[in-house]
Amino acid sequence: MARASSLQRRVTTTAAGWIVGFLIFFPILWMVITSFKTELEAFSNPPKFLFFHWTLENFGIVQQRSDYLRYAANSIILSLGSTLVGLLFAIPAAWAMAFAPGKRTKDLLLWMLSTKMMPPVGALIPIYLLFKNTGLLDTHGGLIAVEFLINLPIIVWMLFTYFKEIPGEILEAARMDGATLWREIVYVLTPMAVPGIASTVLLNVILAWNEAFWTLNLTTTHAAPLTAFIASYSSPEGLFWAKLSAASTMAIAPILILGWFSQRQLVRGLTFGAVK
């Protein structure tokens, strides 16, 4: 009797789980399906779910007409560039905070976090004007600088929580043996910290890839990443659903896959260690 009811319960939760999961995922699935339709079938009413003429033409057209690959390359340059610069600044800082904490380390960490809470509109005007006057608008360098700064607090925080899990005695032993700071970081700390650094890189690339305030406001064509490219489909004359879907599918696919791999780190990175 008890067995039967627990089996029934399991069947019910399985059904409920899959239905809910499917509904939440549906907009993405629908977008992927639409990307394989012709424009005519994308608009058809009643909608066609599976039985239509599947075609790959949209993907080719998106590339031909609007040079999709250039935007994709910009997204890669900006997200990787800002992450690498971020690591350069964050690794030494997180190292110091984790292994040589002072009285003010905690305040410093919280202060870094609070910079993340500055609303971007508070800085938009001066940054825009500064970029305009120095010719940094729509350049990779300018945008990497901004993206790096907005995510630096998260990088420092995540690295800090990972570094804290590394036993400090090992580093001390290296120091006793006369290792310089640089050697200590490169040969002792880094190899042990690689998993943590990798997770940090992953999350930061995702955040930078999807960042859509600064990229929309500070780029036009030359350095514009995929967020801005997709935004160009918002104009009324650009309403080609199949092509919008194809471009969108290509824009989110790599990051969706990376994201699925990083789901555990996501909790850690986005709650600053407040929920484990």
Next chain:
Amino acid sequence: MATTRHAKALARTAVSPAVVVLFLWMIVPLVMTIYFSTLNYSLLDPESGAFIGFQNYTYFLTDPGFLTALGNTLELVGGVLLITIIGGILLALLLDQPFFGVGIVRLMVLAPFFVMPTVSALIWKNLLMHPVSGLFAWLFKSVGLKPIDWFAQAPLTAIILIVAWQWLPFAALILLTALQSLDPEQKEAAEMDGTPALSFFFYIVLPHLARAITVVILIETIFLLNVFAEILVTTGGGPGLDTTNIPFLVYAQALLQFDVGGASAGGIVAVILANIVAFFLVRMIGRNLEA
């Protein structure tokens, strides 16, 4: 002793670059924004730039657009929070059950979080919410209802739905993580005692989740106060001012009307709003850091 002092000096050197760049990033634009906010400064008028004190603030705060935008901002934040917290708790409870394929379902639920804002906004606006060819219109018609013209009849609700869809996975994931740290013995004890599921939820589960819920509310609020791209690509703040929130109002004032002074005053108002939330969040995380 010498080594510790040496280490302390090294630590300072290692921390300073990050601190210096963040300090500059935080202070320089803020000081410039405050400075601009006291000027009569328009990009269209090269002669402008006179000091006018608090006039931009009086202008911005008494502009009927400001109250509308403030209302929209609160409605957007509140609406999304309501949907994501309640939905997130239900989802977390569901995903905490062992069932066939729970891992795959978890990936499906998580997916919207990784979709860039411009993509989710345009996919929802066109493929789903379009009044004639959208999927919702077809669904409504097939059950005999009149399709809703989302972006004309309920534009802010439409944006709330889109943003809530993006943030639901975040809430669900955090709450699920918290839920999994619930002591399984408590669960077993409750089952042995025959505690009804509802009282178990309200007396054990919900109090256990309280902290995580607070964290979700605070972090989401920080991001939701700044929703921008979704509005830019769907409604452009309209119709009228119906979907203009504070960030969008500041953006429009600065980059569409070129009123640097007025927009800067708006930016400072946004900073003050965000700081009220940040104050509580930082205190809460700080408390946790000691534990």
